[in-house]
Amino acid sequence: MDNRHAGMNGGTPPSCVAAPVSDTEIAEICEKYGNDKHRMLDILREVQDRYRCIAPATMDKIAEKTDLTRIEVEGVASFYSFLSLTPKGRVTIRLCDDIVDRFAGLDAVAHVFEDVLGIGIGQTSPDGAFSLEYTPCIGMCDQAPAAMVNDIVLTRLTPESARSAAEALKAGQAPEKIVAERFQELTPYERVTRMVDNNIRHAGEILLGPVPEDAGLQNAVKMTPAAIFTQIEESGLRGCGGAGFTTGRKWRFAASERAEKHFIICNADEGEPGTFKDRVLLTERPHLLIEGMTIAARAVGAREGFLYLRGEYVYLREHLEQVLEDRRRRGLLGQHIMGVKGFNFDIRLQLGAGAYVCGEEGALISSCEGLPGEPKTRPPFPVNRGYLGYPTVVNNVETFCHAARILDRGAEWFHAQGTEGSHGTKLLSVCGDCLNPGIYELPYGHTVREVLAMVGGLEAAAVQVGGPSGTMIARDSFHRKLTFDDLATGGAFIVFGAERNILEIVEYYMSFFVHESCGYCTPCRVGNVFLQKAIQKFRSGHANPEDIEYLKELSGTIIETSRCGLGMTSPNPVLTTLRNFPLVYSAVIKPSKDGIRDTFDIQSAIDGARKIAKRRSYIFDKDFTQ
């Protein structure tokens, strides 16, 4: 974890091995994006891809072309973890460092890469050929351990497969050749499925069962916006990203806002560790998603939309671009959609660059605007003032897919599934200690135990529902139901067996939040570090009884005073385990002896001074005179 930012301090950085960056080439890249400062992320991504780093001189040039200051460009370049100010290797290997990957044998795989490439985690080889680093969850927990090699994804790594991949790369083989010899001849869809398995274990009626093409859109073009809102509202559809806001109301709010333009944004920045349902929808149901977005555009009156794809899912880019292109060709996107005069809507694929916080809708909008992915102050809400100040609907991938299906089959059909208050089905992405990790489309209302029986995980000791920002529950809560009112989830369902150390999991999740905090507000930037340190104290057996109170108090402060959802939920791993696994904590605490703290070690505290002064301690070294 300490090596996360280590691109900068891993050994001596090699001098920029790429050819010197010419101003004209940079100008061309800026030109390609219309010298538009709102396309900054695209510009920087392209510069990074081409030159493996964003050099200071480059930033000056980009600033000049886009009419920004240098520091604004650097603000963006330094924010995203897939952009780097120092040179990265021509092949950058990012090992997914999620807790599930760790339990699945990440360590051995990492050692193999270090061994074969001759560099440590966080380092770049002196010849500029390779960089090796850890990255948080890349959405492959059902086939862990996984890694990204440039834009290629490798899954189910074993020490053996890692060795052959690393050796092939070292011998100069292109990363895509590891996946398939004739990679170039495959269609984009084939490439995607060759790299990553869908692992659909249970297809429900709404999303993953048979879906007729564009049936919802055909109905929508015949309906008034008001009728569409009513239908979505009556269906009871709520946002599937985690917050669960009523979708119909969101659309209605945005439409009622008088403005020159409206925007539709699909949030495919699926960053919550253990969540990978959108990955499967983007692979298998991209048309349904775009259909849903188009319906939303029809209802709200938007002419432009974005599909914000997380940087880790870059391997889906070609596939999605092809889908968009195909729909434009068939008159399902662009001007006069389905022959309806004045129904114009098009979608741009916006790629992220490795920032969890961009899944927060305000941060996501900032990112689309070409800014660092920092959340915005609410209110105003995006439906009132979102992208560039225009009313904007931001919905999750799954929500748009549901909306398209509701327009096809009607509100009643959707409303009848699930439970009161939680209608329809939910995609669960199940991973961890179970027999059949993968995607399960289930109506709301199943108990945790029922799901565990389905996935072959009845041995579980703990389940993390909704990812780290959700709830960690113990066996005594397995009767609880997966609904918005009981256990809400954005999709993650991580199973942990009895052999797993709860405190290790909690510490990992806290280190994740420490890494992903955008740093804007102090409670989140600093508070999460303190929480992580406090958990370390528990793990090392130095915690006192009053430290439990400290954990609760600090968590409360972070939740109450943070600016966005990240800080409001980041103490959840601590709070929910304190509540549901009290014995795990009480087993490791002990009162301090004589009121003296065990955590303070005088010997290590004076060790540096001993060496500088070249003498022993008069007070604390017994053999001072020797």
Add this chain to the structure above:
Amino acid sequence: MSELPKARIATASLAGCFGCHMAILDIDERLIELMKLVDVDRSPLTDKKQFTQRCDIGIIEGGCCNEENVHVLYDFRRNCDVLVALGQCAIMGGLPAMRNAIMHSDAPLRECLDEAYITGKYIRNTTHQVPNDPALPLLLDEVYPCSQVVEIDYQIPGCAPSGDIIFDTLAKLLTGRFRGFEREMIKFD
């Protein structure tokens, strides 16, 4: 006045500027009132270097920057029923803890000493050496707030805390009436 046994208090100044001890004197004529309630044991104010007997309250100014500070603090913890951290240095490390900010160095302590005694722009040190008399206590790797070294029962904030808050808190602690601070007393803006 009834002949209740007087409480015993002790004070120490660790890595601080002695300002908090001066602030104790800021309670002015109320000192007379206080002295009716307490005897002062080990303290720079009495110049007693050792505890003569167990104390009810120990008052600590300053954090821990060297081994002697730790030694004294341990001594206070063992000999006092209640330990009070007085002022920001004792509570948070305060100004001395600025050296904790030297983080991106392989040898932060060495860097700090060099800057202070050898390379600093305004240093006049004809020996060009870091002082290293055997009587000098060894420095700690960083400056620690008291609560990281021992358990602290109460903290009186301020830099330095006002005479009012010191008197008020002590008087209440001695009579068992302390229930936290009035908002006005810890509002600094």
